[in-house]
Amino acid sequence: MDALREREDQAARVIQVALGLATSPTLLVVANADEVEVQAGIDLAARARGRVLTEVETTARLGSTAPTMSADALHPLIWSAASGRWESGHYSDAVQRAATALSGYVKDQTERYELGDSQLMLQAFSLDSPQQDRPRLRWPGNDDDLTVKSMREGILYMARGVFAAVRNPASHSIDEMPKQEALEQLATLSILARWIEQCELVTL
Structure with a gap:
C-alpha cells in the first residue's frame, strides 16, 4: 500500500x-x-x-507537427539576396548578403550612400524632424497615435540592433553559422524589410 x-x-x-x-x-x-x-x-x-x-x-x-517556415516565403529582397549562397551551404554569407541588400534598399530610399550601416539606420529612422539632405523613413500614421509612435521607435531600435548584432558578426566572422541560426537571422531581416517597405519618405 x-x-x-x-x-x-x-x-x-x-x-x-x-x-x-x-x-x-x-x-x-x-x-x-x-x-x-x-x-x-x-x-x-x-x-x-x-x-x-x-x-x-x-x-x-x-515528422513533427510543429510549424515550419519556408525560406522562399521570406521577403523577396531578403531571399533573393541570400538564396544563391544558401543553396550552396554558405549560411553566414547568405545572411551577410541579405543584410547588405536591405542596407542598400534604405540607401536608395534616402540617398544617403555616404553613411555606414549604423549611422544610416540611426539617421534614416530618427524620430527627429527631417533636415536638409537628411530625410527620414517613417511608419505611416498620425504623429500623436501611440501605436504609430511605438512602431517608429521599434523600427529605429530594431534596425540599429539588427545591423550591429546580425550583419556585422556575419561579415567579420570566419566561422560558418549553423543553418537554423542563419534561418532565424534571415527571418529577422525579413520582418524588418517588411516594416521598412511600408515606411514613407519624409523630407524637409
Whole structure:
C-alpha cells in the first residue's frame, strides 16, 4: 500500500497530461483497511500509455507537427539576396548578403550612400524632424497615435540592433553559422524589410 501511494501522485500527473484531463485522476480506491482497488488506475494508465506510444509513432512516421517556415516565403529582397549562397551551404554569407541588400534598399530610399550601416539606420529612422539632405523613413500614421509612435521607435531600435548584432558578426566572422541560426537571422531581416517597405519618405 505504501509503495502504491508513493507512486500514485507522479503517475496521476503523468496520466493527466497524457490524456489531457482537466484534473488529476484518482488511481487508487481504498475498499477497506486491507484492500485497495487498482483496476481503474490500471485502465487509465493503459490508455495514457497507448496515447503516448501512438503520438510517438505518428511523429516518427509523419515528422513533427510543429510549424515550419519556408525560406522562399521570406521577403523577396531578403531571399533573393541570400538564396544563391544558401543553396550552396554558405549560411553566414547568405545572411551577410541579405543584410547588405536591405542596407542598400534604405540607401536608395534616402540617398544617403555616404553613411555606414549604423549611422544610416540611426539617421534614416530618427524620430527627429527631417533636415536638409537628411530625410527620414517613417511608419505611416498620425504623429500623436501611440501605436504609430511605438512602431517608429521599434523600427529605429530594431534596425540599429539588427545591423550591429546580425550583419556585422556575419561579415567579420570566419566561422560558418549553423543553418537554423542563419534561418532565424534571415527571418529577422525579413520582418524588418517588411516594416521598412511600408515606411514613407519624409523630407524637409
